[in-house]
Amino acid sequence: MTDHTETILDANAVERTLRRMAGEIVESNGGTDNLVIVGIQRRGVQLADRIVTLIEASDGVTVPRGALDITLYRDDLQTIGPRPVVGATDVPGAIDGSTVVIVDDALFTGRTIRAALDELADFGRPARIELAVLIDRGGRELPIQPDVVGRKIEARSGDRVDVLVEDLDGRSAVVLVSKRFE
Amino acid sequence: MTGGAPLGKDLLGLEPLSGEQITLILDTAEPFKEISERAIKKVPTLRGSTVVNLFFENSTRTRVSFEFAEKRLSADTVNVAASASSVSKGETLVDTARNLEAMRIDMVVMRHPSSGAAAFLADRIESNVINAGDGTHEHPTQGLLDLLTLRDHFKKIDGLKVCICGDVLHSRVARSNIWGLRKLGAEVAVCGPRSLLPSAIDEMGVTVFSRIEEAIEWSDALNILRLQLERMTSGYIPSLREYNRYFGVTRERLERAPRDVLILHPGPMNRGVEIDSDVADGPHSVILPQVTNGVAVRMAVLYLLSGGRPEQAEAAKTVKSGALA
Numbered sequence: 001m002t003d004h005t006e007t008i009l010d011a012n013a014v015e016r017t018l019r020r021m022a023g024e025i026v027e028s029n030g031g032t033d034n035l036v037i038v039g040i041q042r043r044g045v046q047l048a049d050r051i052v053t054l055i056e057a058s059d060g061v062t063v064p065r066g067a068l069d070i071t072l073y074r075d076d077l078q079t080i081g082p083r084p085v086v087g088a089t090d091v092p093g094a095i096d097g098s099t100v101v102i103v104d105d106a107l108f109t110g111r112t113i114r115a116a117l118d119e120l121a122d123f124g125r126p127a128r129i130e131l132a133v134l135i136d137r138g139g140r141e142l143p144i145q146p147d148v149v150g151r152k153i154e155a156r157s158g159d160r161v162d163v164l165v166e167d168l169d170g171r172s173a174v175v176l177v178s179k180r181f182e
Numbered sequence: 183m184t185g186g187a188p189l190g191k192d193l194l195g196l197e198p199l200s201g202e203q204i205t206l207i208l209d210t211a212e213p214f215k216e217i218s219e220r221a222i223k224k225v226p227t228l229r230g231s232t233v234v235n236l237f238f239e240n241s242t243r244t245r246v247s248f249e250f251a252e253k254r255l256s257a258d259t260v261n262v263a264a265s266a267s268s269v270s271k272g273e274t275l276v277d278t279a280r281n282l283e284a285m286r287i288d289m290v291v292m293r294h295p296s297s298g299a300a301a302f303l304a305d306r307i308e309s310n311v312i313n314a315g316d317g318t319h320e321h322p323t324q325g326l327l328d329l330l331t332l333r334d335h336f337k338k339i340d341g342l343k344v345c346i347c348g349d350v351l352h353s354r355v356a357r358s359n360i361w362g363l364r365k366l367g368a369e370v371a372v373c374g375p376r377s378l379l380p381s382a383i384d385e386m387g388v389t390v391f392s393r394i395e396e397a398i399e400w401s402d403a404l405n406i407l408r409l410q411l412e413r414m415t416s417g418y419i420p421s422l423r424e425y426n427r428y429f430g431v432t433r434e435r436l437e438r439a440p441r442d443v444l445i446l447h448p449g450p451m452n453r454g455v456e457i458d459s460d461v462a463d464g465p466h467s468v469i470l471p472q473v474t475n476g477v478a479v480r481m482a483v484l485y486l487l488s489g490g491r492p493e494q495a496e497a498a499k500t501v502k503s504g505a506l507a
Contacts (some may be wrong), residue, residue, distance in 0.1 A: 069213060072225040072255075072485075082188050083489035086213040122222040 001179050008135070008161075009151060009174040017150040018047065021132055022054035024148045025101055032061045034098040034127070040116055041069040041087035046165040047134055048103040064092040068102070073115035089119070096124040101148075105163035107133040110144035135174055137161050189486045192304040192311040195320035196361040204362055208330050210482035211475070217254055218477055228257035228488060231288040235261045236278070237314070238294045243449060244314050244324070247473070248291050251480035257289075275299060279307045289487065292316075297354075310487040318352050323483060324448055325358030327476040329366065331468050332403055334475070335444055340367035345397045346388075347431065348407035348456050349378045351418075355448045359405060360386050373397035374429060377418045394429050398436060403444035406431055409456045422455050433460040442466050449473070 009017060029035055032055060039048030045067045052065045069087040077083075102116055113131060120129065132148035137155040153176065155161055160177040164170075188206055189199075196204060217225055233252045235245055245261065252259045264278070275294075282290060289310040292300055297317030304311035315321040333339055344363055350356040350372045363370045364387055371389035372379060373396075383390060391397040398404065409425060419425050436443055445457075445467040453459045462469060 072217075072227040077227060077488075078230075081489055083210075083486050086210060086485070088213050089216055118226070122220060122224070124221070 001181055004178050004180040006176045006178070007173055008153060008176050011172040014134070014150075014172045014174065017134065018050050019054050021134075021148050021150055022051045022058065025051065025130070025132060026055055026059060028130075028147070029099055032059055032063050036064050036066060036092060036095055036098050036100045036126075038066040038068055038091065038100055038102055038116075038120070040102065040104045040112060041067060041071075041089075042168065043163050043165050044068075044102075044104040046167050047105060047163075051103060051132070066091045068116050068119055070112055070115035070119055073119045075111060075115065091120075091123045094124055095120070095126050097127050099128045099130065100126040101130045101132055103132050105133070105165075106135040106137055106161045107131070107144075107146055108137050108139050108161075110140045110142035113144045114142050134163055135161055188489075189483075191487070192300070192313075193322050193483050193487060194300050194304060194311070194313045196322050196325050196358045196365070197320065199361075199365070201365040201367075204326070204329065204365055207326055207479065207482050207486060208333060210486055211326075211330055211478040214478040214481040214485070215475070217481070218250075218474070223254050224256055225254065226256045227485060228252070228255040231257045231488060232286070233257045233259050233289040233291060233484070234282055234287050235259060235314075236264065236282075236290055236292045237262065238264050238292070238299075239315070241293055241315070243473070243476075244293065244321075247476040248312075248314060248323075248480050250477045251484055252291075254477070255481055255484055257484070260287075275303055276306060279303055283307050283309065289484065312483060312487065315354050317354065318357070319354050320358045320361075321354040322358050322362075323476070323480050324355045325362040326483070327472055327479045328355075328359055328405060328446055328448070329362050330475045330479055331446060331472045332368075332444070334471065335468060336402065339363065342368040343371070343400055343402045344368050344405060345371040345373055345391065345401040345403075346405045346407065347373045347394065347397060347429065349410055349418075350374055350383065350407065351378045351380050352410055353407050355405075356407060360388060364388075371397060371400060375419055375425070394431065395435060395438070398431070398439045398443060401439075401443050402441070403446060404431060405446040405448070406457050408448065408450060409452055411452065411455075422452075426455050430454075430456060430458060431461050432458045433464065436461060436464075436466075444468060446472060 037048045037052055039045035048065055052063050056062050067090045069089045071084050071086045130147040133146045134150040136146055136149045136152045158179055162175045164173045166172050235248055237245055249259055287309055291312045291314050293314040294316050297319035299316045300311055300313035313322055346356045346359055360370050371391055373391040373394055445461055447469045451457055451462055
């Protein structure tokens with residue numbers, strides 16, 4: 001059995017996709033008023049940064065950007081043995097009454113987003129929460145669906161979707177890694 | 183204490199930990215600082231876990247700090263204030279261990295007047311044990327919060343010069359600090375009257391100063407220990423006034439230092455004895471940030487240990503099979 005690697009989005013395609021997603025976020029909210037973009041650690045934060053920069057370029061407005069680390073809200077902490085590393089959480093100002101857009105790299109089971117919704121509720125009561133993901137790979141275990149999607153693919157349960165970002169991985173791409181029998 | 187899990191089952195002291203493990207705890211404490219700044223200061227991480235704070239010695243600040251840390255992680259907490267004075271300590275601890283385990287607890291935070299009590303308990307129960315001070319041995323979470331406070335201020339520990347002043351002889355805080363600081367690459371000194379320094383202190387790899395002026399001149403930071411007033415009647419020092427005159431950290435002494443010296447104190451302070459009010463409330467004092475960091479560091483330890491695998495503790499298996507020592 002060997003790993004089969006397929007590039008789903010290259011750097012240019014990631015950039016185009018994020019630009020469209022940034023446009024959709026602004027359009028569906030009728031502008032940028034009361035908008036807060038919150039990335040999920042780690043790669044969601046990088047993507048949220050890109051989206052904030054793209055909105056800045058197109059609309060001339062800097063939308064507040066936050067970061068959520070959902071580790072402490074995971075539903076599998078009792079079963080996973082050694083504790084995972086906890087990253088920084090930083091939610092900008094009061095989010096009461098605002099529209100919070102959660103940004104993550106890949107949407108799979110939906111459990112990360114469930115945890116993120118619980119964590120956001122500890123910071124206040126947004127008027128609305130939306131979900132934007134670069135890749136929706138299917139395989140949901142909870143009733144959670146994205147509002148803004150970069151690319152939807154059908155990955156099998158053993159497959160891995162790697163979202164690579166410039167700051168952490170040295171290049172920008174989305175790669176599907178699947179096990180194949182030779 | 184090494185093995186599959188990053189920390190293992192228990193936190194008994196800083197001596198058995200590696201520099202990497204200590205750094206892991208300090209790094210983990212960073213995101214926990216933010217939780218105490220939230221409007222809702224609580225995360226669900228330890229929901230359903232039961233923590234017993236078992237204190238055989240009075241301690242308000244350490245117990246309160248642990249209790250805040252436990253509650254902010256959503257653990258259920260029970261405080262047990264026990265007195266060890268009337269019963270044989272060994273027997274009491276074994277019985278206590280059996281009773282606690284029978285009530286299906288997950289963690290024990292213990293303070294005890296006997297050195298080694300935490301290790302004794304850890305060997306006999308499956309629950310995680312956190313040493314909150316055992317005799318004159320160690321007080322690891324105090325050492326960790328001191329390290330975190332130093333790292334916050336200097337952005338590093340490696341190469342720092344830290345002098346621990348006062349009653350080093352009776353101080354578990356001093357021992358945990360010396361181990362932790364040395365493992366992270368700091369230079370450590372102690373300063374105090376010879377009667378309050380352990381005779382073989384140099385073997386711990388520390389410099390010894392007998393004059394506080396020399397210590398201040400050498401140091402980037404001073405960790406000023408509480409002069410335990412009950413020591414005075416035991417003949418360790420002639421009088422509080424004399425102690426203050428020769429070893430008190432005063433503004434005048436600090437002003438003569440070649441650089442700003444950071445001031446730490448584990449509390450509770452005896453103002454006008456080991457530390458003057460001008461210094462305790464001065465611009466270089468981080469005594470209150472130490473208290474804030476204490477909660478974050480204890481949250482980090484509870485979080486990391488909750489992932490330890492109790493079945494890895496060899497000794498706990500012997501309890502299960504009934505071979506209790």
